[in-house]
Every structure is written in C-alpha cells, then in structure tokens.
Amino acid sequence: MQRIKNWACFGGQQQVWKHSSSTLGCSMEVAVYLPPQASETAKLPVLYYLSGLTCTWENMVSKAGAQRYAAEHGLILVSPDTSPRGVNLAGEDESYDFGSGAGFYIDATERPWAKHYRMYSYVTEELPALLAEHFPGADTARSGIFGHSMGGHGALVCAFRNPQRYKSVSAFAPIVAPSQVPWGEKAFSGYLGADRNSWAAWDATALASGTGWRKPVLIDQGMADEFLEKQLKPQLLANAAAAAGIPLTLRLQAGYDHSYYFIASFIGEHIAHHAQQLRR
Template identity: 60%
Template sequence: MALETLAASRCFDGEQLRLRHAATTVDCTMTFSVFLPPQARQGPVPVLYWLSGLTCTDENFVTKAGAQRYAAEAGIALVAADTSPRGDAVPDDPEGAWDFGLGAGFYVNATEAPWRDHYRMYDYVVHELPALVTAEFPLRDGQAAIAGHSMGGHGALVAGLRNPDRYASISAFAPISAPSQCPWGRKALGHYLGPDPTRWRAWDAEALLRDGASARPLLVDQGGADGFLEEQLMPERLAAACADAGVEATLRQQPGYDHSYYFIASFIGEHIAFHAERLGAA
C-alpha cells in the first residue's frame, strides 16, 4: 500500500493531514497525522514527534491539544503516531481490558508470543515512521524532538534516552516514569517482554537513567490533581534519577491539573517553545 491521504485541512496557514500506510515493523496498516506549518512551503522544517497515551489514536493530540497554533508560529512540523498496531490479525488483551493490547502498545519491541509479530512500536516510531515522513515531506534531516503523554510520555522518555543523538530534546506530560514499578507497566512489560524484570530495564526511563543513559534537555509537566499520580506515574522516581545522573531536566508539578487534554492544552505552547529553542526553529 502506498501512502494514502485520508484527510487534509488548512490549519493556521499550514496543513493538517491524516495518512495511512502499510507498516513493515508492526506488520499491519497504520494511520498517523502530520501538521505542516506554513514555513514548510519555503523549505524543510524541524519536526516534533508526539506519542499519545492509553486508549488513544493519532487523532487525540491533533484534535484536543491545540498544538498547531504554536507549531505554526515556531515553524515546526508535528507528527502524531498511533499507540499500537491495529487490525483483525493483531492480538488484543484476552480479557478486553483497556490498559493492554490494542491502543496500549507501550512503545516497546515485544519478544513474547503472540505479541512479538506486531507489537514492535519502538521500531515503528523511532525508525520506520521517521524514515517515511522524512522521505515524503519537507522535514529537516537530523532535526527532531520527541514528546508524549502518559504511556506516550514513557515512550518519549525511553526513545530519547536510548537515542540521544536522534532527538534534540524530550518532553512529557504525566509520563509513566517507572513502568517496572507500577501496575500498568508491570502488566504490559510482563506480557510483551516476559516475566524477567531485568529485561524490562531497557524500556523504563528511571532504570535507563540509573544504568547510565545520557539525555538531551528534558521538560516534564505533571498535574497535581492527577488521579494516577501516586500509583501509576511516580514522577518523584524520575526526578531522583535525573538528579543522580546529572541530567538537565525541568520537572514541574502544576497544581490543580488532572490527567486530561485540558492539562496538555494549557502547557503545550511552553513545550513547543522548549523544543523550538533547541531545534533552531524559525
């Protein structure tokens, strides 16, 4: 299947696109979204990759975050990936739970059956999708940043920590900071990677920092009224790991904000400005 355009809309003098293609890493058809700022009509622009959270698709960020206004001003393209492989052949949580399987790929490369044939979201978002969009759209080669929310915040942190030369900066909203230590993460990593916790460390931001990973500048916002804060997100573990590793990190708690896209919309402009400065955007 060639790259297929599903929708195209004018947006802040740029263009918002939704596209579909046959993805080899996850062995299924994948859908993603791209915002091209007006500056892309004059030449290649930097790109910010966005990874969304549990139950989301590429559309949640595009329709709810209000990011296009700030990206158009900064001259940055936005690429929003889906959160898991899709299709009738892709296995789901056998109990139909929302925190694993479809919509919950956790941005890892699964090694265990039956997940390993499709759930290779790390390779998809770090390698296959960037190669595709860089070939198809006016994006500056080598000028990329990554960001995400919740499960996607975990994905952005892991991708950035594992690839410090690929991303100029990393940011996250309410990330799952230590998935090896929380119910969501233990369930997902145990299924995708097997029961041995030592195999999970390469997919855990806190563990990566403890194991010596280097990082580009990092910005994290966490809502103080987030219902998942203590049991699932554990930002204090990320803060301690960053401090001990000497990583340049700005970790902010925003009082009164919850886990929703209202929270993301309130601070997405600051995140795009953070990335724009490090990407050398217009």
C-alpha cells in the same frame, strides 16, 4: 503513503496519512501537521508526539491546540497511533491497558505479540524513513519527541536510548518507572515476559543512569491527577536524573488532572522548549 484527511489549520495543513507498516505488519494511520513555512525547499524540524493509553492520533490533533504553536515556531508535528491495528491477536481487545491502544512504545519479545507489537522500532526507524521519503521539507536530522502518560514514557525511552537521534524531549504526566507501577507491570509481563531484568531497557528511570542524554528535559505533572501516586511517580525519575547529571525540570501543576485540558494549558510552553533545542 496515502493521504486520507486534510484540513487548513493556522495557515498550514493538518493531514492524516495511511500506509502499510512493514515493522508492525498492518495498516497504520499517522497525523502530520505541516506549518505555513513548509515547502520542498524549506527544511523544517520534526516534532513527534506520542499519545497515551486508549488514544489514537486524533486526541492530539483535535484536543491539544498544538498546531497554533507548531505554526508559530515552524515545526512539522507528527502524531502516530498508539499500537498496531487490526492484527487480530487473541486478547488484544480485552482491556484498555494492554493490546490495542496500549503498545507502550516498546518492541515485544513474547509470542504472539513480538510479531506486531514493535512500536519502538516503528517510531524510531520506520516513521522517520517514511517522512524523509514522502515529505521533502522534513529535516529528520533535527527531531524532538514528547508525549502524554504512556506516550510520555515512550518519549523519554526513545530519547534516552537514542541521544544522538533526538535533540529535545519533554512529557506530560509520564509513566516514568513502568517497572514499578501496575500499568507497566501488566504491559511488560505480557510483552516482555517474566524476567524483570529485561524490563530495564524500556524504563526511563532505569535508563537514566546509563544514558548519554544530557540535554534539558521538561516534565509537567498535574497535582490533581488521579493516577499520580499509583501509576506515575515522577519523583522517581527526578531523583534518578539528578544522580545521573541529566538536567530535568519537573513542574508540579496545582489543580490540573490527567486530561487534555491539562495538556492544552501547557502545550505552547512545551513546543517552545522543543523549538529552542531544535533551532540550535
């Protein structure tokens, strides 16, 4: 890993690292915030943030104001990119909701996407291994995960599929049932093929009935979100979680939209939610 950016921030260091990903077959960038408590001897929990469609690590780093709260709670904050970059697949840059910037945090099975579009394995396997190797203070055994929109979908899927790996999860305006909305149907058709039965493994609402996840889930959803009715449908997951016995809190926030103004307004509460679980 090569450090390419570094800024002092709330007593800690906001860094950006570049590395060659064996999982994705390309060069990737990942942002890592080291709070002031970080040292080689102090083991700190790790909190992963997954961004939404069209985003990179930079959206979270520059817009959410999360570093202030990560510093307060002593958490290492890790923000990866949203898809492979520079793999030069035909069609990957033709639309905002498929291909570049739209990896959907799944492992593609359809050609040509299956070779590179494996963001789930990158987030859950390769990235934790890199952190453990290069950041002695990162306690990857105490990890939480959260995200926004497509990244909220990714965070929920990662947690529900790995209840022993992650100790906390939350989401802002997540795509909770991608199998049932246009964004997800387009992405899953391209990455996973036409067999909808295979999609359930990557759908948080479908996973709810079989997951072993029983830790608190926090979801914030803006009621003025332009994507609420067509793409997000949070009540589908709320109903599935209730039936499965998953303790989910869905907070419907009047007047808030899908933007980072919404995320910045509640990011402190989300990080506090994770800190409480990760300190146990």
